[in-house]
Amino acid sequence: MREQVRMQAGELHDTVPRRVYGIFALTDESYSLLAGRDPASLTGRRVHLIQLLSHGYWVVGGTVGALASTAMPQGINGIDFALTALFVVLAFEHARKRTNLNAVVNGTVASALAFVVGRQQFLSVAMGTFLLLTIVTYLAWIHRVEFGVTAVK
Structure with a gap:
């Protein structure tokens, strides 16, 4: 019985940070990738990985875009x-x-x-x-x- 409680507490501990991060990492890109999938194929790990990759793309893309914008001329219509x-x-x-x-x-x-x-x-x-x-x-x-x-x- 105690082992079951420990295992459930461990599973809860594992999912709470993922869920909190999932709220933080929700972007229109990750939503569009996940909304079009069959819900049965979406495990917690898969959703978390998609959100991690999407977040990484945002950070890298934002950094590259900010650096590239310094080389662009002002006032592009x-x-x-x-x-x-x-x-x-x-x-x-x-x-x-x-x-x-x-x-x-x-x-x-x-x-x-x-x-x-x-x-x-x-x-x-x-x-x-x-x-x-x-x-x-x-x-x-x-x-x-x-x-x-x-x-x-």
């Missing part, structure tokens, strides 16, 4: 659009692969509302709206699961 284009492509890929489009719909609605209502504070309005829509979507899903309502196909 259009380079700011690259990040926007990246996220548009990621959104299209997500929509193409997934059957659940709640995130895409919520993001589109939040962006449109922020564009119309809060142009001066676009990001704050869009993120707040997206958060509220995501919470409402989650609560609606919980309500459907709780009462056994299933989607009609």
Whole structure:
């Protein structure tokens, strides 16, 4: 009995730091890699390794980018659009692969509302709206699961 308790405590000790690091290391890249996988194939070690590699790529890439930026001339026009284009492509890929489009719909609605209502504070309005829509979507899903309502196909 004591051996089982020690083993469970050891397993807990092993997973708590990994989970804390997993929260810290969550990036859009690691999320996109993990969200597209079959959940049955994702062991704790595999997720942790993906997050470690992603974190390492961020650190190395950020350092190389900071050093390389010192050699670039000031005022390159259009380079700011690259990040926007990246996220548009990621959104299209997500929509193409997934059957659940709640995130895409919520993001589109939040962006449109922020564009119309809060142009001066676009990001704050869009993120707040997206958060509220995501919470409402989650609560609606919980309500459907709780009462056994299933989607009609």
